[in-house]
Amino acid sequence: MTRNTQPLSLRVPEPTGRPGDAPDFSHLKLDVAGAVDRPPVEARPVQMLDLAFRLIRVLDDEGQAVGPWNPRLDAGTLKKGLKAMILTRAFDDRMHRAHRQGKTSFYMKCTGEEAIAVAQGMILSREDMGFPTYRQQGLLIARGYPLVDMMNQIYSNAADPIKGRQLPIMYSAKDYGFFTISGNLGTQVPQAVGWAMASAYKGDDKIAITWIGDGATAEGDFHNALTFASVYRAPVILNVVNNQWAISSFMGIAGGLETTFASKAIGYGLPALRVDGNDFLAVWAATQWAEERARSNQGATVIELFTYRGAPHSTSDDPSRYRPGDEHDKWPLGDPVARLKQHLIALGEWSDEAQAEAEAEAVAQVRAAGREAEAIGTLGQSRPSVKMMFEEVFATEDWRLTEQRREVGV
Amino acid sequence: MVDQAEAPAPVAPDGGIVPMNMIQALNSALHVKMAEDPNVLSFGEDTGYFGGVFRVTDQLQQKHGLTRSFDTPISECGLVAAAIGMGAYGLRPVVEIQFADYIYPAYDQIVSEAAKMRYRSGGQFTAPIVVRSPYGGGIFGGQTHSQSPESLFTHIAGLKVVIPSNPHDAKGLLTAAIEDDDPVIFLEPKRLYNGPFDGWHKNPVSPWKAQASAQVPTGKYTVPLGKAAVVREGSDVTILCYGTMVWVSLAGAEHAGVDAEVIDLRTLVPLDIETIEASVKKTGRCVIVHEAPKTSGYGAELSALVQERCFYHLEAPIGRVAGWDTPYPHAFEWEYFPGPERVATALKAVMSGGAR
Numbered sequence: 001m002t003r004n005t006q007p008l009s010l011r012v013p014e015p016t017g018r019p020g021d022a023p024d025f026s027h028l029k030l031d032v033a034g035a036v037d038r039p040p041v042e043a044r045p046v047q048m049l050d051l052a053f054r055l056i057r058v059l060d061d062e063g064q065a066v067g068p069w070n071p072r073l074d075a076g077t078l079k080k081g082l083k084a085m086i087l088t089r090a091f092d093d094r095m096h097r098a099h100r101q102g103k104t105s106f107y108m109k110c111t112g113e114e115a116i117a118v119a120q121g122m123i124l125s126r127e128d129m130g131f132p133t134y135r136q137q138g139l140l141i142a143r144g145y146p147l148v149d150m151m152n153q154i155y156s157n158a159a160d161p162i163k164g165r166q167l168p169i170m171y172s173a174k175d176y177g178f179f180t181i182s183g184n185l186g187t188q189v190p191q192a193v194g195w196a197m198a199s200a201y202k203g204d205d206k207i208a209i210t211w212i213g214d215g216a217t218a219e220g221d222f223h224n225a226l227t228f229a230s231v232y233r234a235p236v237i238l239n240v241v242n243n244q245w246a247i248s249s250f251m252g253i254a255g256g257l258e259t260t261f262a263s264k265a266i267g268y269g270l271p272a273l274r275v276d277g278n279d280f281l282a283v284w285a286a287t288q289w290a291e292e293r294a295r296s297n298q299g300a301t302v303i304e305l306f307t308y309r310g311a312p313h314s315t316s317d318d319p320s321r322y323r324p325g326d327e328h329d330k331w332p333l334g335d336p337v338a339r340l341k342q343h344l345i346a347l348g349e350w351s352d353e354a355q356a357e358a359e360a361e362a363v364a365q366v367r368a369a370g371r372e373a374e375a376i377g378t379l380g381q382s383r384p385s386v387k388m389m390f391e392e393v394f395a396t397e398d399w400r401l402t403e404q405r406r407e408v409g410v
Numbered sequence: 411m412v413d414q415a416e417a418p419a420p421v422a423p424d425g426g427i428v429p430m431n432m433i434q435a436l437n438s439a440l441h442v443k444m445a446e447d448p449n450v451l452s453f454g455e456d457t458g459y460f461g462g463v464f465r466v467t468d469q470l471q472q473k474h475g476l477t478r479s480f481d482t483p484i485s486e487c488g489l490v491a492a493a494i495g496m497g498a499y500g501l502r503p504v505v506e507i508q509f510a511d512y513i514y515p516a517y518d519q520i521v522s523e524a525a526k527m528r529y530r531s532g533g534q535f536t537a538p539i540v541v542r543s544p545y546g547g548g549i550f551g552g553q554t555h556s557q558s559p560e561s562l563f564t565h566i567a568g569l570k571v572v573i574p575s576n577p578h579d580a581k582g583l584l585t586a587a588i589e590d591d592d593p594v595i596f597l598e599p600k601r602l603y604n605g606p607f608d609g610w611h612k613n614p615v616s617p618w619k620a621q622a623s624a625q626v627p628t629g630k631y632t633v634p635l636g637k638a639a640v641v642r643e644g645s646d647v648t649i650l651c652y653g654t655m656v657w658v659s660l661a662g663a664e665h666a667g668v669d670a671e672v673i674d675l676r677t678l679v680p681l682d683i684e685t686i687e688a689s690v691k692k693t694g695r696c697v698i699v700h701e702a703p704k705t706s707g708y709g710a711e712l713s714a715l716v717q718e719r720c721f722y723h724l725e726a727p728i729g730r731v732a733g734w735d736t737p738y739p740h741a742f743e744w745e746y747f748p749g750p751e752r753v754a755t756a757l758k759a760v761m762s763g764g765a766r
């Protein structure tokens with residue numbers, strides 16, 4: 001028999017740096033590009049457990065694509081991806097400024113994470129359904145969704161596609177394979193599994209893809225989704241975007257210190273890939289692997305996309321209050337735009353001039369869309385008919401809503 | 411607890427009418443809709459091979475196939491979320507939550523997601539799902555097998571709430587709920603699964619067979635959502651009730667010797683306000699009966715509506731008979747459950763001007 005004589009102590013995880021500290025990423029174990037094996041798509045999860053702890057990378061420090069995960073993309077595809085990332089960044093910058101100018105109530109940038117939504121949005125078809133969080137605007141942009149419609153949504157103006165009902169950036173674009181965004185975190189993940197189950201049930205060929213942040217993996221919905229995806233072998237790609245920060249809580253608070261987020265798939269019998277999320281080619285290759293698996297009816301894959309949220313969580317957040325100011329600049333996996341640019345230059349397909357030109361073009365495109373949207377109106381200057389407030393609560397309006405609508409006088 | 415049902419009623423889309431209990435009628439609705447529409451699926455905990463602990467999904471898997479009627483993990487939130495995704499795809503899933511008390515783990519998906527999907531997406535995505543669940547007391551189910559959560563859903567914009575009181579309505583309403591384009595919370599009074607309830611817990615349970623409402627067509631029919639039934643016409647007072655309380659209210663009226671008009675609401679959302687208004691204006695008095703706790707129960711909403719619309723026709727304050735504001739107690743079930751005597755007391759009070 002033992003006696004309880006030793007006092008216990010409670011551990012609360014802390015990040016390696018706080019404001020004023022020097023950024024420290026020495027704890028990260030980062031595989032060099034090309035070091036991780038690529039298993040066959042039909043590999044059983046138990047045969048590839050190490051991939052949950054390694055880091056799939058394709059682009060090396062010189063911008064060369066190396067190793068078994070090199071997707072060998074043609075220059076045209078690479079340029080299209082780079083331009084979409086540049087456009088996403090330009091869009092973010094303009095809308096962030098628009099918030100500062102009082103033109104909208106809220107905005108969220110995806111700075112540093114552009115490769116994820118852009119690459120994955122390009123790989124999957126519009127027939128497939130993406131169940132995004134609020135940081136996958138790159139998916140719409142990569143698919144050519146009109147920037148002005150995005151802005152109209154952000155401004156809740158008279159042309160807002162979702163009629164003034166949602167927080168800015170909570171897009172919904174069915175025709176572009178973009179599911180309606182919820183503010184409740186993680187809810188979209190088991191819905192994506194259900195959507196994928198429906199496609200399988202119908203004998204269709206569509207698959208689903210969904211994203212969740214590292215912080216929200218602590219939500220029950222994430223674990224429910226993994227159970228259902230595994231049990232019913234749903235054709236779905238389950239991405240965990242580990243951008244290190246859930247507002248001010250570092251990823252250790254969500255359980256990211258004891259193990260990787262990818263490894264959470266293992267207990268559910270799902271294959272797990274851990275990927276350099278700032279490497280367009282690695283994201284592309286891993287997604288393609290998971291896509292092939294889903295399309296060949298072998299079920300779901302969990303992908304942890306290892307990245308860093310460079311911008312504030314939202315326009316309501318100030319990261320200088322909780323993390324070293326220059327931490328993003330010191331992120332050892334670099335910047336996704338700069339790395340793809342470097343790769344294209346190394347291939348002889350791009351140049352600093354071409355980059356400058358593409359950036360100028362993106363700014364011009366965003367400015368033109370901005371003018372168009374602002375001509376319709378920004379928040380408070382223009383909005384959909386108040387009638388819209390009462391519509392689409394139900395398929396047909398019931399008497400309570402009819403009475404209340406009349407009370408408002410519309 | 412409730413005994414298992416008799417063998418499910420035969421399904422023959424021949425327009426025939428056979429006696430069914432409520433379980434058989436609900437089962438028949440699912441068989442008929444699944445035969446008619448390949449987009450209708452049924453799933454939940456133990457609902458597949460076994461056919462559900464109350465047998466409502468009996469033989470669906472055997473008849474319609476493994477992928478159309480199957481078991482799910484014990485994850486109410488997960489199965490409702492999966493249903494929402496399927497609904498968005500274009501299917502019409504009908505999910506079972508084994509007891510309404512277990513809806514709470516799925517509450518966020520129902521309230522934040524299913525209810526708001528059409529609205530928040532500007533009509534691009536919908537969640538035409540049905541969440542079926544046995545609810546209510548009267549079977550000695552203790553705290554976690556007896557609750558009546560309906561008002562938690564009637565408060566949420568975008569949800570419909572349906573509660574049948576007899577086999578005929580149960581089948582017709584479930585059919586209508588499956589065909590409805592909105593998410594529907596379909597609460598099944600498990601006290602009524604096997605037979606009507608005469609309100610007096612000491613009396614033996616009679617079979618549904620003896621009731622006219624147990625004559626259920628084997629083929630397809632619907633009872634529209636939003637249409638109440640006047641189950642007893644009367645001139646003294648209007649009783650608003652639903653589910654098990656319809657039977658308790660009938661017994662209470664008889665016990666009180668009052669000529670009450672008993673209205674079975676059938677659906678709480680959408681609510682048949684016209685029938686309510688017409689009846690209260692005719693009788694000049696109103697008593698509301700429900701099993702759920704009184705405070706913020708659906709009776710509060712009904713009372714407010716009647717007051718807003720019929721105040722100058724009222725000859726007495728509106729009466730409310732409801733469960734107490736306690737958790738559902740196992741040993742005190744019959745003191746908790748509103749019975750005919752409490753209804754009679756309320757009726758007499760209203761008839762004498764509302765003195766309490």
